[in-house]
Amino acid sequence: VMTKKRNEQGHLMIGNIDAVRLAEQYQTPMFAYDVGMIRQKARAFKNAFAQTGIDHQVAYASKAFSCIAMVQLAHEEGLSLDVVSGGELYTAIQAGFPMENVHFNGNNKSRQEIREALQAGIGCFVVDNFHELALLEAECNNLQTQTSIILRITPGIEGTTHSYISTGGEDSKFGFDLFTGQAEAAVVQSLSVSSIRLQGLHFHIGSQLFETSVLTEAIATLYRHIEHWRASHGFIPEVINAGGGFGISYTKHDEPLEPKTFVEAIVHSIREESDRYHLPLPEVWVEPGRSIVGEAGTTLYTLGSQKEIEHVRHYVSVDGGMTDNIRPALYGARYEAELANRVKKQEEKAYAIAGKACESGDMLMYDLPLPMVESGDLLAVFSTGAYGYAMASNYNRLPRPSVVFIENDAHQLVVERESYADLVRNDRFLGKKIK
Numbered sequence: 001v002m003t004k005k006r007n008e009q010g011h012l013m014i015g016n017i018d019a020v021r022l023a024e025q026y027q028t029p030m031f032a033y034d035v036g037m038i039r040q041k042a043r044a045f046k047n048a049f050a051q052t053g054i055d056h057q058v059a060y061a062s063k064a065f066s067c068i069a070m071v072q073l074a075h076e077e078g079l080s081l082d083v084v085s086g087g088e089l090y091t092a093i094q095a096g097f098p099m100e101n102v103h104f105n106g107n108n109k110s111r112q113e114i115r116e117a118l119q120a121g122i123g124c125f126v127v128d129n130f131h132e133l134a135l136l137e138a139e140c141n142n143l144q145t146q147t148s149i150i151l152r153i154t155p156g157i158e159g160t161t162h163s164y165i166s167t168g169g170e171d172s173k174f175g176f177d178l179f180t181g182q183a184e185a186a187v188v189q190s191l192s193v194s195s196i197r198l199q200g201l202h203f204h205i206g207s208q209l210f211e212t213s214v215l216t217e218a219i220a221t222l223y224r225h226i227e228h229w230r231a232s233h234g235f236i237p238e239v240i241n242a243g244g245g246f247g248i249s250y251t252k253h254d255e256p257l258e259p260k261t262f263v264e265a266i267v268h269s270i271r272e273e274s275d276r277y278h279l280p281l282p283e284v285w286v287e288p289g290r291s292i293v294g295e296a297g298t299t300l301y302t303l304g305s306q307k308e309i310e311h312v313r314h315y316v317s318v319d320g321g322m323t324d325n326i327r328p329a330l331y332g333a334r335y336e337a338e339l340a341n342r343v344k345k346q347e348e349k350a351y352a353i354a355g356k357a358c359e360s361g362d363m364l365m366y367d368l369p370l371p372m373v374e375s376g377d378l379l380a381v382f383s384t385g386a387y388g389y390a391m392a393s394n395y396n397r398l399p400r401p402s403v404v405f406i407e408n409d410a411h412q413l414v415v416e417r418e419s420y421a422d423l424v425r426n427d428r429f430l431g432k433k434i435k
């Protein structure tokens with residue numbers, strides 16, 4: 001986590017904009033994204049690939065944060081797009097994103113979602129299981145169309161990360177297992193369907209990774225099977241998709257690798273394995289989500305009530321919490337935060353930052369050092385750009401916050417705060433109104 005920029009008044013700056021002004025204009029809680037930082041991350045991946053000289057696609061995993069403006073931004077930066085639902089696909093369509101650069105992931109795509117994607121002319125399905133393969137064949141027949149796929153392979157390798165976001169191990173709900181022969185059966189079946197073009201293979205080990213070894217290990221494991229599938233079935237992958245999961249910095253204890261380090265390790269390993277088995281070099285795809293948007297996002301909250309339990313804890317509550325950031329409650333995730341409206345002048349003490357939802361577990365942090373706080377102070381929580389807004393809920397009927405994009409001296413609302421009317425929009429009266 002870099003040192004944060006402050007202006008002469010001691011206010012936190014996001015891009016070139018005073019966070020206090022943002023909070024005044026857009027109200028809190030709000031998400032503020034530094035667009036320059038998103039562009040920088042996207043370019044870091046693109047440039048790293050360009051330097052290797054390999055054909056590639058960098059698909060932004062829109063599950064990390066999807067809205068029309070974000071999809072537009074991904075397109076501006078030359079990224080492809082990974083979607084995992086009809087809703088993310090719809091967002092991409094509304095944004096005008098070129099469908100041939102969209103990939104559809106997910107372990108339970110519905111028939112309806114598959115049809116929508118085919119009708120939209122999606123570039124590629126990342127097929128997860130046999131049920132999907134059958135649905136896809138049926139829908140291709142119905143629509144008299146063809147499609148490209150890659151198969152999601154589960155290599156049986158665990159990423160060292162939280163178990164909820166580790167996906168590549170042997171006991172995983174995702175993908176075709178290598179070690180049970182499922183993957184080979186999927187290759188054979190895919191090759192036999194004339195409306196389906198099997199382009200290649202996909203794996204995703206897990207999220208928030210801090211090492212390249214699990215990726216290169218997965219590549220080596222995969223290639224041992226590819227060698228066999230070429231000999232037995234004549235299958236040669238044109239694409240290897242190494243997934244996403246590149247770790248970012250939430251606190252000063254995190255030491256993330258550069259995108260370049262991941263890209264170089266992946267490309268190097270795929271080159272080496274292709275050479276080893278005399279296979280043509282495939283295109284290499286990756287699907288970063290968190291590492292594109294995570295560090296670029298800051299949440300601004302206003303502090304409200306306090307409760308001090310002497311010698312135990314000093315609680316101070318924010319005007320959001322688990323409804324806009326479930327990660328501390330769900331994964332025990334840690335964050336860093338500072339007051340945005342003033343610099344510390346006094347000695348600091350540890351505060352427990354509570355959310356406003358009716359739930360004891362709705363805590364953002366347990367020991368955040370801050371100068372003596374007052375209600376009305378503005379709290380900035382950093383690195384909330386991924387899986388914050390995306391996982392937001394209306395628990396307690398709290399409206400979802402606004403999202404603002406900041407670039408240099410300009411700021412722009414990209415997602416409006418939900419209104420109370422939005423909250424009851426889909427509700428229907430039970431018989432007649434009460435009055």
Ligand code: LLP
Pocket residue numbers: 061064105165167204206207208243244245246287288289290291327386387
């Ligand atoms: N590709 C696949 C197949 C995935 O399953 C994921 C994430 C990604 C790419 C993108 O991973 P990223 O680069 O964003 O780490 N809600 C959790 C994260 C869930 C990740 C699910 N899959 C969190 O807040 O940590």
